[in-house]
Amino acid sequence: MGQKNVEMMEDLQDLAKLYADQSSCVVVFVSSEGTVPRMMMQRSSWSRADQQPIFIGDLTDEEALTYLRKLNIEEKDANQLIELLGGRIKDLKTYGYWIQEGKTLKEVRKMVFYSVENDFHQAQIMKGEVNHAIGNVIVEELVKNEKIEYSEFIELVNNKEIADKLIQANVFSYNPENNFVTFQSRAKEIFVKENPRGVFSYSKQ
Numbered sequence: 001m002g003q004k005n006v007e008m009m010e011d012l013q014d015l016a017k018l019y020a021d022q023s024s025c026v027v028v029f030v031s032s033e034g035t036v037p038r039m040m041m042q043r044s045s046w047s048r049a050d051q052q053p054i055f056i057g058d059l060t061d062e063e064a065l066t067y068l069r070k071l072n073i074e075e076k077d078a079n080q081l082i083e084l085l086g087g088r089i090k091d092l093k094t095y096g097y098w099i100q101e102g103k104t105l106k107e108v109r110k111m112v113f114y115s116v117e118n119d120f121h122q123a124q125i126m127k128g129e130v131n132h133a134i135g136n137v138i139v140e141e142l143v144k145n146e147k148i149e150y151s152e153f154i155e156l157v158n159n160k161e162i163a164d165k166l167i168q169a170n171v172f173s174y175n176p177e178n179n180f181v182t183f184q185s186r187a188k189e190i191f192v193k194e195n196p197r198g199v200f201s202y203s204k205q
């Protein structure tokens with residue numbers, strides 16, 4: 001909601017500040033790892049927040065394996081699924097059910113990369129698209145270092161509006177807890193590293 005209706009989000013945040021001043025109730029905001037947390041932190045109303053945002057990360061590989069076992073997925077298939085998806089519970093649930101329904105890992109992998117590629121197109125960073133040059137720079141930095149500080153991310157993009165759009169497109173992820181930008185998921189990192197269609201031209205390590 002915050003990305004599409006900034007004024008409403010700001011009104012809600014101001015209302016939360018009022019309630020905090022009155023000690024009448026506690027308001028909890030829940031957001032994805034997009035631009036909303038940083039947008040909220042930059043407003044004066046944030047001064048009433050008790051603490052830094054609490055970041056709920058992905059499952060560990062061990063936790064993910066335990067979850068997939070509960071779906072009665074064979075351990076070999078489960079490990080390969082975790083290698084592809086990491087611990088993102090939504091993806092594990094979606095593609096885990098596909099395995100249950102008889103889809104092969106090859107079919108699942110194909111659909112995962114199809115979804116990933118759609119996100120890259122939404123960010124317009126594939127070859128021939130408007131943000132490809134800067135996207136290539138960010139990809140190269142993340143392949144090399146796994147994460148970059150948000151200030152460096154902004155400096156590399158050199159355009160705040162485009163930087164916000166890149167994060168909103170779910171290709172990259174901003175973590176307000178440590179102020180780093182990473183790939184949004186393990187699948188996106190693997191997609192880039194495998195470079196199946198030569199869509200990026202970074203120097204492989």
